[in-house]
Amino acid sequence: MISGGEQGTVDFGSGGGSTVEVAASKEIKHHGEQALEVKFEAIAGGYMWIGRGYDMTVKGAACWLVKPEDIDFKKFNAISINIYGADTKSQIAVDLVDSGFEYWRYLVEDNFSGWKEMVIPFGDFFFRGDWQPEKADKNGIMDFPLKVFQFEPRPQGKGTLYFDYVRLVKTE
């Protein structure tokens, strides 16, 4: 069950005129029982986030299968995410938040339809220069354990995306 507000299991929201709705999709899914459905309209100057992890406003979003402090991050060097593209020709930002509350970003082009597995090495994420929270350590180092993964369909775009089976992997 994915629901909104502070009782939900996904931390999401939007501002600047952009809108986002989140639901559990049982029809379109890649793995397991359901996928995360994100219906969005991203307008110029707006922003949004859809996140899952620890130390977020929505405490129920802290629902990884394994807690960050119990993950041996030395065994992994990339994150794998399955995305069902909407071919909106816009960008989807994937953010990771490190243990110092620093935001790291990678941009995916939404130029495909259907499921696609994205394997993104940690080293391909860049320090977000446009925004960091006040409490971020801003040391420019990706400090482990990572605590949050989140997505942001970037302006301008409108459509429905699905995300599923987010996991850590080791690549060659």
Ligand SMILES: [Ca+2]
């Ligand atoms: Ca850091």
